[in-house]
Amino acid sequence: MLNTRPLHPGFGIEVVGLDLSSPGSAAAIDEMVRMLDTHALILVRNQTLTNQRHVEISRQFGPLLTHVLKQFLTTDLPEIYVLSNVQEDGKPLGNHKEGWNWHSDLSYVEEPSMGSLLYAVEVPPVGADTLFSSMQLAYESLPIAMQERIRDLTATHSYLGYYGKAFADRAPLSDEQKARTPDVVHPIVRTHPTTGRLSLYVGQDIVKAINGLPQAEGDALLAQLNAHAINSASIYRHVWQKGDLVVWDNRSTMHCATPYDDDTYRRVMHRTTVAGTRPF
Numbered sequence: 185m186l187n188t189r190p191l192h193p194g195f196g197i198e199v200v201g202l203d204l205s206s207p208g209s210a211a212a213i214d215e216m217v218r219m220l221d222t223h224a225l226i227l228v229r230n231q232t233l234t235n236q237r238h239v240e241i242s243r244q245f246g247p248l249l250t251h252v253l254k255q256f257l258t259t260d261l262p263e264i265y266v267l268s269n270v271q272e273d274g275k276p277l278g279n280h281k282e283g284w285n286w287h288s289d290l291s292y293v294e295e296p297s298m299g300s301l302l303y304a305v306e307v308p309p310v311g312a313d314t315l316f317s318s319m320q321l322a323y324e325s326l327p328i329a330m331q332e333r334i335r336d337l338t339a340t341h342s343y344l345g346y347y348g349k350a351f352a353d354r355a356p357l358s359d360e361q362k363a364r365t366p367d368v369v370h371p372i373v374r375t376h377p378t379t380g381r382l383s384l385y386v387g388q389d390i391v392k393a394i395n396g397l398p399q400a401e402g403d404a405l406l407a408q409l410n411a412h413a414i415n416s417a418s419i420y421r422h423v424w425q426k427g428d429l430v431v432w433d434n435r436s437t438m439h440c441a442t443p444y445d446d447d448t449y450r451r452v453m454h455r456t457t458v459a460g461t462r463p464f
């Protein structure tokens with residue numbers, strides 16, 4: 185039985201007194217895997233994890249994916265995607281300004297990630313918080329008429345469109361990267377495969393259009409749903425400490441990075457990404 189405390193009244197839990205560096209923590213991690221379905225986000229603080237151990241822990245949640253931006257797989261293990269503003273020998277150690285929009289990881293593929301594990305290697309003393317929103321609370325707090333209106337709608341998610349908006353100053357995606365990331369269609373309301381609970385499945389920038397509606401009407405609806413999803417009642421703000429491991433369920437939450445003084449401070453974060461199934 186894990187020792188826990190809530191992070192937000194509606195979702196998110198911190199596990200305290202757990203050392204994940206030890207292989208003896210395998211049973212505790214199995215418990216965390218089960219808890220993720222209902223709590224949607226799990227924090228474990230004060231960890232000291234090797235890359236190998238980070239990947240081993242992540243594999244208990246499921247098979248791992250590798251990121252399409254291979255230039256940011258800069259550790260000894262390709263499963264670890266690095267987020268960082270640090271340059272080493274003139275080369276970026278990781279992707280910078282990634283995820284500064286509301287999104288669920290890998291929503292732009294047919295089978296998006298079920299969950300992600302982000303480990304804080306170096307954090308700035310201020311800024312760079314991550315905001316998480318419960319898309320289950322967001323859906324459940326919509327007026328019934330709106331729930332019914334959107335229940336069977338789908339949206340097109342586009343990595344190419346996101347990349348063009350988020351990284352306009354960079355070289356465009358290669359043909360191989362484009363081939364790996366064609367546009368995909370997902371429901372706007374998705375069902376959690378384990379609990380059956382419904383959640384909104386939208387987001388900024390990556391979601392290109394709501395299908396079956398005129399573009400302007402779809403854009404307005406999307407903006408309305410996004411605004412509702414990121415209202416303060418469904419948000420948990422995570423203020424990072426070095427050694428934090430946060431696991432979140434991409435099927436029932438979305439998240440957004442926030443800025444920091446990147447001229448002054450270093451930030452190095454390691455993410456692993458667990459494979460998922462097609463949303464329904």
Ligand SMILES: [Fe+2]
Binds near residue numbers: 283287288289439
């Ligand atoms: Fe993300």
